Every structure is written in C-alpha cells, then in structure tokens.
Amino acid sequence: MTVLVQKFGGTSLADPACIMNCAGRVAAAQRQGASVVAVVSAMGHTTDNLIALARAITQEPRQREMDMLLATGEQMSTALMTMSLHTLGVDAISFAGMHLGIVTDPVHTKAKIQSIDVGRLQRELQSGRVVVAAGFQGVTVDGQITTLGRGGSDTTAVALAAAIGQARGEKVICEIFTDVDGVYTADPRRVPTARKLDRISYEEMLELASLGAGVMHNRAVMCGSNYGVPIHVRHSSRPDPGTLIVEESPDMERISVVGCALTPDLGRISLRRIPNRAGIQAEIFHYISAANVLVDDIMQTEHGEFVDISFTVEMNDLADIKIAVQRFLDALGQGDMSVEVGLAKVSAVGVGMRTHTGVATTMFNALGEAGISIANITTSEIKISCLVTKEHGERALKVVHDRFELHRAPEERSLPGVSDPDLSAGVR
Amino acid sequence: MTVLVQKFGGTSLADPACIMNCAGRVAAAQRQGASVVAVVSAMGHTTDNLIALARAITQEPRQREMDMLLATGEQMSTALMTMSLHTLGVDAISFAGMHLGIVTDPVHTKAKIQSIDVGRLQRELQSGRVVVAAGFQGVTVDGQITTLGRGGSDTTAVALAAAIGQARGEKVICEIFTDVDGVYTADPRRVPTARKLDRISYEEMLELASLGAGVMHNRAVMCGSNYGVPIHVRHSSRPDPGTLIVEESPDMERISVVGCALTPDLGRISLRRIPNRAGIQAEIFHYISAANVLVDDIMQTEHGEFVDISFTVEMNDLADIKIAVQRFLDALGQGDMSVEVGLAKVSAVGVGMRTHTGVATTMFNALGEAGISIANITTSEIKISCLVTKEHGERALKVVHDRFELHRAPEERSLPGVSDPDLSAGVR
Numbered sequence: 001m002t003v004l005v006q007k008f009g010g011t012s013l014a015d016p017a018c019i020m021n022c023a024g025r026v027a028a029a030q031r032q033g034a035s036v037v038a039v040v041s042a043m044g045h046t047t048d049n050l051i052a053l054a055r056a057i058t059q060e061p062r063q064r065e066m067d068m069l070l071a072t073g074e075q076m077s078t079a080l081m082t083m084s085l086h087t088l089g090v091d092a093i094s095f096a097g098m099h100l101g102i103v104t105d106p107v108h109t110k111a112k113i114q115s116i117d118v119g120r121l122q123r124e125l126q127s128g129r130v131v132v133a134a135g136f137q138g139v140t141v142d143g144q145i146t147t148l149g150r151g152g153s154d155t156t157a158v159a160l161a162a163a164i165g166q167a168r169g170e171k172v173i174c175e176i177f178t179d180v181d182g183v184y185t186a187d188p189r190r191v192p193t194a195r196k197l198d199r200i201s202y203e204e205m206l207e208l209a210s211l212g213a214g215v216m217h218n219r220a221v222m223c224g225s226n227y228g229v230p231i232h233v234r235h236s237s238r239p240d241p242g243t244l245i246v247e248e249s250p251d252m253e254r255i256s257v258v259g260c261a262l263t264p265d266l267g268r269i270s271l272r273r274i275p276n277r278a279g280i281q282a283e284i285f286h287y288i289s290a291a292n293v294l295v296d297d298i299m300q301t302e303h304g305e306f307v308d309i310s311f312t313v314e315m316n317d318l319a320d321i322k323i324a325v326q327r328f329l330d331a332l333g334q335g336d337m338s339v340e341v342g343l344a345k346v347s348a349v350g351v352g353m354r355t356h357t358g359v360a361t362t363m364f365n366a367l368g369e370a371g372i373s374i375a376n377i378t379t380s381e382i383k384i385s386c387l388v389t390k391e392h393g394e395r396a397l398k399v400v401h402d403r404f405e406l407h408r409a410p411e412e413r414s415l416p417g418v419s420d421p422d423l424s425a426g427v428r
Numbered sequence: 429m430t431v432l433v434q435k436f437g438g439t440s441l442a443d444p445a446c447i448m449n450c451a452g453r454v455a456a457a458q459r460q461g462a463s464v465v466a467v468v469s470a471m472g473h474t475t476d477n478l479i480a481l482a483r484a485i486t487q488e489p490r491q492r493e494m495d496m497l498l499a500t501g502e503q504m505s506t507a508l509m510t511m512s513l514h515t516l517g518v519d520a521i522s523f524a525g526m527h528l529g530i531v532t533d534p535v536h537t538k539a540k541i542q543s544i545d546v547g548r549l550q551r552e553l554q555s556g557r558v559v560v561a562a563g564f565q566g567v568t569v570d571g572q573i574t575t576l577g578r579g580g581s582d583t584t585a586v587a588l589a590a591a592i593g594q595a596r597g598e599k600v601i602c603e604i605f606t607d608v609d610g611v612y613t614a615d616p617r618r619v620p621t622a623r624k625l626d627r628i629s630y631e632e633m634l635e636l637a638s639l640g641a642g643v644m645h646n647r648a649v650m651c652g653s654n655y656g657v658p659i660h661v662r663h664s665s666r667p668d669p670g671t672l673i674v675e676e677s678p679d680m681e682r683i684s685v686v687g688c689a690l691t692p693d694l695g696r697i698s699l700r701r702i703p704n705r706a707g708i709q710a711e712i713f714h715y716i717s718a719a720n721v722l723v724d725d726i727m728q729t730e731h732g733e734f735v736d737i738s739f740t741v742e743m744n745d746l747a748d749i750k751i752a753v754q755r756f757l758d759a760l761g762q763g764d765m766s767v768e769v770g771l772a773k774v775s776a777v778g779v780g781m782r783t784h785t786g787v788a789t790t791m792f793n794a795l796g797e798a799g800i801s802i803a804n805i806t807t808s809e810i811k812i813s814c815l816v817t818k819e820h821g822e823r824a825l826k827v828v829h830d831r832f833e834l835h836r837a838p839e840e841r842s843l844p845g846v847s848d849p850d851l852s853a854g855v856r
C-alpha cells in the first residue's frame with residue numbers, strides 16, 4: 001500500500017464547494033489504492049482575517065497568543081475537509097497539531113520542527129482511514145501550540161511525507177495542490193509564452209522560489225531536499241500532472257537554463273568610504289538584522305584603506321534599512337550612504353550551468369542587444385542575476401526567456417552561443 | 429488571595445472593542461486583589477457561522493468533527509482576550525481545552541465533564557497571571573477534543589470555580605457577564621415593570637431557566653447547586669451588581685413568589701382510549717424520545733380500562749412529535765390523537781410557596797378576574813403553571829406579575845390573599 005501526502009492551500013479551500021472539490025481529489029487517490037494524509041491550510045483569507053482581529057486589539061501581540069489564534073484556522077479546515085470526505089463515503093479523521101505528533105521548538109510564530117512521531121497517524125492509515133492533518137502547526141514538548149510561519153503548511157506536508165517515509169522505509173510522494181498548475185519557465189502572468197516544467201531539481205526550485213516565483217515555500221523545498229521527498233506541485237481543480245520537484249539527475253544537466261524570474265521592485269543602498277578592516281561587514285549587518293530586514297544581493301569593492309559596500313533590498317524594507325544603516329554610520333563616525341530606487345533584477349537558473357559554458361554571455365548579449373543596461377551582476381553556482389532599471393524589468397525577463405528558448409521543449413532548443421566555450425571566458 | 433472566575437458570553441465579545449471592554453473588567457477585578465480565571469465563549473455569531481459552514485457541506489456532520497470545528501471559536505477568543513489584557517498591562521495566558529485539564533466523556537457535541545485537574549491552572553494563578561480559559565470544551569482521556577453543548581461555557585466557568593474551590597478549600601465565586609444586568613421577576617421585554625432580583629436560589633433559577641428566562645444555562649445552575657458555587661449574573665458593560673444565585677436561605681422563604689415566566693407558543697397533543705395497563709406510558713415515550721423531542725408538561729387521567737394522556741410541546745417540535753405518536757398508535761392498533769395549537773403557559777416560581785399558602789388561589793383569581801380561562805394547571809414544589817390561549821399569554825404574565833406585586837421590593841408588598849389560608853384549600 002502506497003502512502004501519499006496531499007496538501008491543499010488556502011485558495012484551494014476558499015469555500016465549502018472548493019473544499020468538496022479537494023475532498024474529491026483525496027477520494028480519487030484513495031480509490032487508486034493510496035493511503036492518504038491530507039494536509040490543509042486555513043480557508044481563503046482566514047489567516048489574514050485573524051491577523052486583522054489581533055491588530056485591532058494591539059499592534060504588538062505576543063507571539064504565543066498569535067499562535068493560539070492562528071492555529072484555529074487550519075483546525076477549522078481539518079474538520080470541514082473531513083466532513084466532506086465523509087459525504088463522499090471516505091472514512092477519515094481530523095488531526096489538529098496536538099494529535100499529529102509534530103514537536104517544535106518554542107519559537108512562537110516561526111517554530112521549527114524538532115521531531116515527528118507518526119505512530120498515531122500510521123495506526124489510522126493502517127485502519128483504512130484518511131488522516132486530515134492541520135498544516136502550519138505543532139506543539140512544544142510541554143504542549144504549547146506553535147505555528148511554523150507563513151507557508152508552513154507546505155513544510156508540514158513535506159515533513160510528514162519525510163517522517164512517514166522514514167518509518168516505512170520507502171519514498172512517500174508529497175503532492176502540493178495549489179491554484180497554479182505547476183512551476184513555469186517564468187511567471188506566466190509576465191511571460192505569456194512561459195512553459196510548464198515537468199521536472200525541476202530542489203536546488204533550481206530553491207533559487208526560483210527565493211527569486212519570487214512564489215509557487216512553494218522555500219523551507220518546504222529545503223526539507224524535501226534534505227529528506228529526498230519527491231514534491232509534486234499541481235492544480236487543485238485540474239487533473240493534469242504538474243511539476244515534480246526531485247533530486248538532480250544527470251539528464252537535467254543537459255539543460256543549461258531551466259527557468260528565469262524577475263524581482264520587480266528593488267532599491268539599492270551603497271556605502272562608501274568605510275574603513276577596510278576585519279569585521280566591518282559584521283558590524284553593518286548587526287544593525288541591519290536588528291531592524292529585522294532581509295537584504296538581497298551584497299556587493300563589495302576595495303579601494304586601499306576603504307571599501308565600498310552596496311546591497312539591494314525589497315522596496316518595502318528600504319525605509320527601515322536606511323534607518324539601520326544611518327545608525328551604523330553615526331556609530332562609526334565616518335562613511336557616506338547613497339540610495340537608489342527603481343531597480344529590478346532578472347535571473348536565469350539551471351543546474352546545467354555548472355557544465356554548460358557561455359550561459360552568462362548569452363544572457364548579457366541578449367540584454368545588450370535589447371538596449372538594456374546592466375547595473376550589476378551577481379552569480380551563484382546555478383544562477384546568474386542582472387540588475388536593471390525597473391522600467392526595463394518586464395522586458396528584460398521576456399528577452400532572457402526568449403533567448404534561452406524556454407518556450408520550446410528542451411529537445412527543440414537551438415541554444416545559440418551557449419555551446420560556444422570561447423564566448424563564456426571570464427564568467428563561466 | 430481570592431480567586432474569582434469571570435465568564436464572558438459571545439454577545440459581550442462581539443468585536444475587538446467589546447473584548448477590550450471585558451478585559452477591563454478582568455483588570456479591575458485583579459486590581460482589587462483577585463486572582464482571575466476568565467472563561468470566554470466564541471465571539472458573537474462565530475459558532476453559528478461555523479455551523480453554517482458545516483451545513484454547507486453536509487446536513488449530518490459527524491459529531492467528532494463538529495467538535496474539532498466548534499472548539500476553534502472559543503480558542504480564538506482566548507487569544508484575543510489575552511492580547512487585550514496584555515495591552516492593559518495585565519500578565520495573562522490563554523488556555524485551550526487541552527491545557528485546562530477538563531476531561532470529559534467521549535460523547536461529542538454534548539460531552540459531560542468527568543474530572544478537572546486544576547494543577548496547571550493554579551500554578552499560573554500563583555505566578556500572578558490571569559488565565560484566559562476556553563469555555564465550552566474539554567478533551568477525552570485519549571486527547572480527542574469535545575464540546576459540552578450550547579451554553580457549555582457557563583458550565584465550564586461554574587465547574588472551574590467548583591474545582592478551584594475544592595482544591596483551595598474555599599468558595600470561589602463565578603461571575604457570569606452577559607448582555608442583561610441580572611435575573612428579573614419577569615422578562616423585562618414582556619413586563620416593563622419587572623424588577624431585578626438581588627438574589628435567587630438555585631432551585632428557583634432552575635425553574636425559571638427551564639421556563640425560558642434564558643439568562644443562564646440550566647446545566648450550569650445545576651452544577652453550581654451541586655458544588656455550592658455562588659453565581660453572580662451581571663452586565664458586561666455596567667458596573668452595578670447583578671443577581672446572585674445562591675443556596676436557599678431561611679429569609680428567602682419569606683417571599684412566596686420570586687418571579688414569573690411565559691412560554692409563549694405551545695401545542696398540546698391529547699391521546700384518548702389508550703389501554704390502562706402498566707408500562708403503556710413508557711411505550712409512548714419510547715417513540716417520542718426516538719424522535720429526539722422534549723415534551724413539556726404531561727397530564728394523565730383514568731377512565732376505567734382506558735387512560736387519556738396529553739402533553740404540551742414547543743411548537744417547533746409539534747410536527748416531529750405528531751409523527752412519533754402516530755407510529756405509537758399504529759403499533760398499538762387503537763386509540764385516537766387530537767392536536768391543539770395556540771397555547772401559552774404562564775408560571776409563578778418561588779421557594780416560599782413551600783411555606784406560604786394561597787399562592788395558587790391568588791394566581792387563579794388574578795387570571796379569572798382578568799377574564800382569562802385556564803386550560804390546564806401543573807404544579808411542582810416551588811412552581812405553579814397555568815395553560816392559557818396564546819393570545820392571552822402576554823397579558824396573563826402581566827396580570828400574575830402585578831397580582832404578586834413583583835414590581836415592588838419584597839418588603840413593600842401587601843400580597844392580598846396569600847396570607848389567607850382558607851382560600852388556598854384544595855391546592856396548597
């Protein structure tokens with residue numbers, strides 16, 4: 001008997017009719033012989049509504065109480081999904097966080113899973129029941145309710161698949177049902193010719209998720225990668241297969257670029273005349289992390305006794321980060337800050353970059369021929385990112401998507417330039 | 429240090445502003461030196477909305493899943509109330525059913541409390557914290573979430589007061605905050621001259637609650653009576669004392685009638701030519717209880733080999749009960765059924781009836797002088813009820829309320845007729 005974990009997100013559970021539809025997916029999987037664990041998020045805007053209620057009382061609710069509040073959303077969904085399954089003649093039982101055996105650390109609102117005891121869950125599966133599990137939540141060792149942070153239901157689903165797989169000594173697939181039908185070569189709302197991917201590696205998915213592809217939470221992909229859980233992202237109301245996120249295989253390397261993404265609105269903070277001494281970077285980022293903001297890419301150049309450091313940030317965080325950096329400069333007593341806005345970042349991702357040469361050059365050429373200047377370049381093992389002006393962002397994404405022929409099936413691509421090792425000298 | 433249990437109902441917690449107001453009551457009690465356990469219901473219409481969600485999926489949800497669903501309502505309230513207390517500078521912590529130590533039987537949606545372990549709750553109180561407890565819910569010995577049925581939050585509050593009282597060897601008062609300011613001599617919406625009672629005995633309150641006074645759930649009053657918990661019913665947004673529900677004391681007996689009530693819309697089923705044999709009543713009520721309806725008063729008269737049996741029922745239940753009774757008659761193969769509608773019942777209640785004579789006569793005289801015919805009379809130790817036509821119901825209530833001078837303070841009443849033992853011959 002195969003075990004299958006199916007996760008249904010909030011938009012797929014927006015109302016009773018949607019919930020019935022998702023129950024139909026569970027029933028179908030069971031009819032095909034699977035033992036199903038259905039992991040559910042809170043319905044539609046429930047979590048946002050709960051947060052709004054708390055904010056109407058206080059701008060700074062204590063985290064433990066936020067967890068008590070937010071955990072109710074998924075618990076509601078478990079009951080309603082279970083009732084829906086009953087109406088379809090499927091034997092099912094709902095499990096809230098306290099029943100799941102998911103023990104987390106006590107860091108409320110962003111707890112990390114420490115251990116999972118799937119004994120109780122397995123007993124229900126063995127008795128032929130579907131277990132409907134509340135996503136997003138766990139309990140501490142002393143029974144406090146915790147939540148895993150936004151996107152935590154994805155993590156619950158993948159972690160349960162990992163734990164059941166370990167207990168049974170076999171791979172358990174985790175299906176993530178959502179309102180898109182898979183992972184695309186680019187966001188289809190921005191690039192109409194974007195193509196759905198059949199497969200993608202964890203690593204590529206991680207780069208794309210952090211670039212704002214938004215299909216799945218990064219932490220869940222990381223968990224899948226750590227425990228080798230195959231993750232199948234698919235549409236909750238369409239029968240077609242979606243995209244399988246799996247371990248990298250040799251054939252994946254034949255494709256140089258698997259997808260590209262746009263971060264549409266960035267600002268850049270540049271610090272100049274900072275003394276070039278050991279530990280100075282840590283000092284800056286001490287101030288920044290105290291302000292609880294994330295920076296995107298970091299660049300540094302040296303000029304003898306000084307360094308220039310610049311980093312890009314989401315526009316939402318720009319105001320906070322300016323204050324934090326100014327505090328650092330005040331404490332340091334020297335250096336200047338300048339701020340640019342109106343930037344965007346276009347990135348190409350693929351594990352094939354490791355073996356294919358000329359990928360960066362192809363991308364630079366494409367942007368250059370389209371008349372788009374590159375303000376900065378950052379790279380990782382499997383990613384190349386170019387900073388451009390915001391007004392060119394959408395077009396830059398299309399240009400790069402076109403040049404790598406991502407609208408075509410991989411076997412139909414000609415990939416000009418990528419096969420020419422001479423052009424890639426200096427970058428990759 | 430005194431412990432005080434304060435219970436806030438759904439209408440008192442309708443929105444964040446209302447919740448803040450209730451938090452203010454808790455903070456005030458703490459400032460006056462009490463250790464407070466605040467028991468909260470679900471906000472406003474939350475429970476009704478959850479039930480509507482379930483009904484949109486199935487007309488027959490399984491009870492276990494209803495409990496998973498409904499228990500979220502009170503859990504939400506605990507978090508929001510606790511946040512409100514924090515903003516007032518009060519240290520507080522929320523407890524869901526699983527933290528409260530309330531163990532129930534496994535009868536989902538109408539579970540009965542089996543035991544309460546207040547150890548954890550007492551530790552929090554001792555550390556100076558307010559405990560905000562979810563009303564209406566408990567867990568079974570194996571950790572299933574149960575609910576106590578409608579009005580269950582009152583029961584939670586009284587039961588916690590009883591358990592803490594036992595653990596501490598002292599009486600713990602339970603304050604029930606609601607949207608009325610106490611228990612009245614009659615429903616003030618029907619009788620504008622009705623007077624708020626300072627005190628009432630458990631027994632009187634039980635009779636009035638079952639007559640539809642609606643201020644408190646009967647089961648909670650029963651629990652208060654069993655464990656001697658003083659219950660103080662008061663308005664959530666007015667500072668005045670409300671009504672104290674306590675054990676009967678000798679001075680209460682000086683008052684013959686403490687209050688009166690109207691059941692405004694009843695039907696009556698009469699069975700005739702039923703064989704007068706042992707066990708025939710049990711046979712009838714076997715069919716009625718299988719239909720899950722409650723009958724109000726039951727009357728029986730004998731005629732040699734036959735009995736006539738009639739009973740009143742709430743109009744809502746009339747259709748169901750007619751079917752049930754017809755099934756009985758079909759099985760019996762004899763007897764007739766007749767149905768009357770358009771009836772109402774007016775009742776007078778008071779522990780003083782046990783010692784005062786003439787109460788019934790006074791009531792009959794009052795109705796007779798007002799030209800209101802009495803269709804039937806039922807009595808208990810502390811209650812007299814008269815069935816009248818529905819059109820006379822409201823007026824009958826006012827007439828009885830007036831005659832017993834319930835609009836006056838007890839010491840200012842003249843109570844004509846009640847002191848004359850001759851007039852009461854035959855009834856009391």
